Amino acid sequence: MERRRLGSTELTVPAIGMGTWRSFDTEQDRTPIVDEALAAGINLFDSSPMYGKAEDSLARALGERRQEALIATKVWTEDADEGQRQIDHSLSLYGTVDVYQIHNLVNVPAHLPRLEALKEEGRVRAIGATHYQESQFDRLEELMRSRRLDMIQVPYNPLRRDAERRILPLAEELHMGVLVMSPLQGGILDRRPAPRQLAELGVETWAQAVLKWIAGDPRVSTVLTATKTPGRPTENSCGGEPPPFTPEQRNQVEAICAAG
Numbered sequence: 001m002e003r004r005r006l007g008s009t010e011l012t013v014p015a016i017g018m019g020t021w022r023s024f025d026t027e028q029d030r031t032p033i034v035d036e037a038l039a040a041g042i043n044l045f046d047s048s049p050m051y052g053k054a055e056d057s058l059a060r061a062l063g064e065r066r067q068e069a070l071i072a073t074k075v076w077t078e079d080a081d082e083g084q085r086q087i088d089h090s091l092s093l094y095g096t097v098d099v100y101q102i103h104n105l106v107n108v109p110a111h112l113p114r115l116e117a118l119k120e121e122g123r124v125r126a127i128g129a130t131h132y133q134e135s136q137f138d139r140l141e142e143l144m145r146s147r148r149l150d151m152i153q154v155p156y157n158p159l160r161r162d163a164e165r166r167i168l169p170l171a172e173e174l175h176m177g178v179l180v181m182s183p184l185q186g187g188i189l190d191r192r193p194a195p196r197q198l199a200e201l202g203v204e205t206w207a208q209a210v211l212k213w214i215a216g217d218p219r220v221s222t223v224l225t226a227t228k229t230p231g232r233p234t235e236n237s238c239g240g241e242p243p244p245f246t247p248e249q250r251n252q253v254e255a256i257c258a259a260g
Contacts, residue, residue: 001041001240006221007177009126009150011098013070015215015240017044018233019181019226025052033228034061038068040237046179046224048074048103049086059093066094072179074130076103080110087114091123101128101153105139112148126150132181134162144170151177151221157188157210158257168219177221183214184225193256201249203238211239213253
């Protein structure tokens with residue numbers, strides 16, 4: 001799988017990563033999914049306290065292989081003291097956190113200085129912020145321009161392109177990494193390309209085509225997909241394999257989306 005630098009940081013990340021929303025909020029053993037992901041080259045895992053038991057489930061599934069993975073997680077609370085507890089809990093699970101994000105821009109004034117201090121101590125390697133709503137991109141852009149972040153996480157796919165017009169150019173200008181959330185949501189999988197079209201794109205599934213379209217944007221560091229289904233990590237990883245789509249193939253994906 002293709003790997004690329006996370007913005008101006010020293011972290012090298014895979015084109016396709018794994019989210020844990022809904023899929024890891026469980027007491028069930030997720031070791032088989034993590035095993036398959038690692039074998040497929042997916043070694044960046046993204047989580048959050050918002051995802052229930054996901055952080056703990058991921059830590060159990062990694063076990064002694066923590067050093068084989070890159071951990072991206074988040075702090076998510078308006079309460080400053082609870083934020084400290086969330087941070088302490090994540091560090092107790094993983095030792096260090098490779099990418100620590102402020103989830104949905106919640107209480108940035110309280111959480112950002114703490115993450116900056118942890119980065120100085122070497123317990124956090126990169127700092128970021130996320131938001132899932134395009135209506136909050138003004139706030140995200142303002143924080144990006146403060147130059148206190150190393151990366152951001154936003155939604156982006158052929159049907160949700162506000163980030164392409166607003167966030168990605170600014171991230172490129174500021175040399176920031178970009179994680180993409182929810183790449184296969186928002187009705188994108190309702191499209192039904194013909195087998196001939198998939199063959200022309202050099203993929204086996206429409207999901208692979210969408211992931212490859214997103215990952216082919218040079219401003220994107222990693223596309224995050226969440227799953228609990230065996231076989232899906234291997235399938236998704238193909239979206240990060242070279243060669244990238246040609247301009248003509250990218251246009252074809254967009255035409256399929258426009259056709260509905």
